Amino acid sequence: MSDVGGIAADRLKSFVERIERLEEEKRGLQEDIKEVYSEAKGTGFDTKIIRQIIRLRKMDKADRQEQEAILELYKEALGMVE
Amino acid sequence: MSDVGGIAADRLKSFVERIERLEEEKRGLQEDIKEVYSEAKGTGFDTKIIRQIIRLRKMDKADRQEQEAILELYKEALGMVE
């Protein structure tokens, strides 16, 4: 039986291993994503822009506009606009 | 057919969607991991400890690999490999 210093060692080990396995799979998907970007790049696309596109599609439109408004304000404050 | 402003819109769209799909799957795995932590917590484990164990195991592994890599480099440096 597996009680070590009041800790259920077997259960703990099981949790740790499950997590490690899932993380491994996750890493695999990350690789896949990287490959798609590579492929896109190889086809002549700019991956940085693709990333932006994906981010924008994720982002709520209202949020986006607010962000831009604040930025404008700050730019004005610094005389960065004519 | 799909050329918009000089850009192969179809291909671009395909890349974007593939990435989004993979990211979706990744998010799913992330959820799973979170659930395992929850479960562990529900069983009375401290997730902070579990996280640290996992980090440590990862480091140990990386460490070992580094050690081997450096050994290789030295062997090369000393002409011990052809």
Added chain:
Amino acid sequence: MSDVGGIAADRLKSFVERIERLEEEKRGLQEDIKEVYSEAKGTGFDTKIIRQIIRLRKMDKADRQEQEAILELYKEALGMVE
């Protein structure tokens, strides 16, 4: 004297330590920067926007315009503008 397996151990050590010292200083500056951001935040500024400002100031204006142009193009290609 310090020749170990054909390697000038003393010299090597000296290089390593110099680099580590410089990296230490660099880390110190990074801390300082973080503190300035904290202070700005405490004064009510939005650090995310400050970061953007700094990035923009760094960026060559021409680059910026080109980036925007490309982004526009891609957005059009995906029908993200009306």
Added chain:
Amino acid sequence: MSDVGGIAADRLKSFVERIERLEEEKRGLQEDIKEVYSEAKGTGFDTKIIRQIIRLRKMDKADRQEQEAILELYKEALGMVE
């Protein structure tokens, strides 16, 4: 005097400039580090090896700290600290 669109322009400017100055210094240190690597290379060392040594020393240190942290956690878990 410095209120522009509701923003304390002077303060903002001051923050931005402080950060830019610190970043400049940081860049200087980065240069220095690069030079040390160059010098080492000029002396016949393989910079790849040096980088690996440094990485390894960093890891060892982090590892040690992790070990201690986890030990602390376990001690806590076992009620060995007040």
Added chain:
DNA sequence: GATGCGCTTTAAATGC
């Protein structure tokens, strides 16, 4: 000798 590419490192953003 320059350019592009991939990888490592560093910075920024997100989520708890």
Added chain:
DNA sequence: GCATTTAAAGCGCATC
């Protein structure tokens, strides 16, 4: 506010 995750920069390398 901290820890994790994601994005961008910088660097060295290989190639032409």
